[in-house]
Amino acid sequence: MDHSSSEESDVSDSDIGVHEEKTYNQLRAEKVKVKHGNNTFRCPFCPGKKKQDYSSKDLLQHASGVGAASKRKAKVKATHLALARYLKVDLAGSLESSPQLATVEHQPPGSEEKYVWPWMGILVNLPTELKGKGFVGESEERLRAQFSRFKPLQVTILWNSTDNADYAIVKFAENWNGMKDALAFEKHFNVERYGKTDWNKINCRRDDLFGWVARSDDYNSLEPTGKYLRKNGELKGVCDLEHEGQRKMGRHVGHYACQIEEKNKYLEELKLMNNQNGLKLERMMEEKDQLFEEHNRNIIELQQHACKDSKRIIDENLNLYEELQAKKHEIDRRCKELNYLATNTNIDRGKLVAEKEKNAKENELLNLANLKQKEADEELLRLVEKHKPEMTSDKQYTHLLLRSSALPVDARFNLHSMASDFLAMLALKPGMDLTGTDIPTPGVSTPAPARDESQEALIIPTGRGEACDRPPVAT
Incomplete structure (x- = not known):
């Protein structure tokens, strides 16, 4: 199996548990070969190393040391942790018993111990001023403030059968940082010779607080502390917590992987929708450009027609203006003629009036002459009759x-x-x-008389x- 190519795609720190579990299953299925010969072992994840052959003890130390190294890549640590687990669990008969094996990360010194989970510390030999029932809350807050550098979440004072407050339980965070704070809490008391070992001595001094981290013997004790620990916690080893954390991490990773897969599917759908919308948008943009071009052409045509119409109207207006000016000049000329004619008419009117008066006088004279003529005719008729x-x-x-x-x-x-x-x-x-002319006689034809030129x-x-x-x- 080519491990050099697999290292090209490294994993993150949050995926160490998942990759360790995967590698461990491969080792158990013997897909990765570890044992070469009866007592000879090789690290399948370090093929280029000069030293190839290990004893079971040396290989376990190598795997544990690499798995606990902080400067190693996450994938290298995961594979070596899986190898160490495989050597301890599945090849336990081949290992040489030795209490000084290298520990994995977060494993406390010494052999595997059971701790109370969540991490808890025990305080004994409480001062007299903290034992009053009327000031329980205040006393707990004073203890919490006193050990605040260890970041305790809660301090609970326990009462025994005689109503004496001899014990207090300090609760820490439920993570590796909580364990670190709990061990620091215990180390503080051990350095000052106020640890659990010092408390169990026959001639121990009882002048101050004693404290330690709760373990299996405290959990199983008949003291009030044991009852409280059994009621509010459980025993777990560091490896158990690691495996449980890895399982939780695996579940979380699987859950997140499913979510990522769903998100990827949703992302693909979004990409498809985006592509479709992009095509629609592209078509709409093309249609918009066509509409813009058509609109611009129509605007240009309208502007051209408007220019032509404006020019035609201006020309017509100019022609009408010229015609109006010509008519105006003609009207002015006619007005002048009319004024001239009116002036001459006034002169001719005077002449006409004078002529009318003259004609009236002549008519009167003619009337008189007619009267005289009539009288003369009557006179002539009388003369003729006479x-x-x-x-x-x-x-x-x-x-x-x-x-x-x-x-x-x-x-x-x-x-x-x-x-x-x-x-x-x-x-x-x-x-x-x-x-x-002769009157004709009936029945007698009368010849026409000859014309007399003298007549x-x-x-x-x-x-x-x-x-x-x-x-x-x-x-």
Whole structure:
């Protein structure tokens, strides 16, 4: 078995018990070879050492010494402690009896002894001032304070059958430090010659406290101390305590190993969840980046559209401003024209008013002339009626015209028309209508009369650039 490779992975101090138990089981199963020959032994955990062969005694001393060395690695100490245990328990027949074997760590000097567990010390020959029942609590505190350098947890005063306080029990911590304090407590009394051996002497002095660590003989005694120790403790050897501590440590280590395994499983689950969450987060980050890019593109497009719209609106506003300015100039020009026209209109209005007044005066004159004309016409009609029988020839008509020449132009025209009509009526023959046309006889066709050019209308000037038609005069 290659032990050099196994030493590469060292163990911690808290795992010494577990590794010792594991190595001890391997030694018992003879997976690791220790005995070479009848009386020759080798340390399987020191293959490179110059001295290879040991007697059983020397190998036990070697294993115990290495296991108790404080400067050795935890794994080396664990393997050598397991080897020492194997030599003492399983190969006890091969060992040479010797009381001076090297002790393991925390083992008190001498042979294996049984101590009261938890560690307890005994005080005897209490002073008189500490024996009063009324001051038990105070007395216990005084004793605890007196031995405070040994770190006692509790001091209990015991009473015998005569109600005398001759004993006190000092309780220490339930660990190796408690044992160290208990042994120091006992050593203190031994140095001063106030130990258990001195107390058991016949001629011992009884002038001060005596003390020692409680062992099997105290545990089994019939004194009040024995009753108290049997009631509140039990006998255990150092090896038993070591093995019990190792078993507890093994249980704790197993428990912690299970917890570590569970934690590792939970850690693996957390790692898996972390990886899944990492992938989800990565996808979410990619989606976020895509959304950001799309958002930025949309923002850029919106900004571009906004710039275009703003430019278009600005251009339209400029065009509208130019149009408004042009219209404003046009309106100003029209206003000036209107003002000019209004000024000229005021001047023309005056002229128009003057012209209207002039026309009104002329209209009045014309009305007067019309009245005079009307009177002249009436006068002419009376004249025609008066001289009707006498107007039978053109000479008379001409004479009438000459007479009427003294009248105004309009009166002369009207008079001429009336005279012509009157003369035409006088020239009608029987069987003619008022126009001088023969009235047709029923059943007899009448030929159309020949046109007489002499009957054409006679154009008579009126004196106003006008002309009038004179009806034909019968001859």
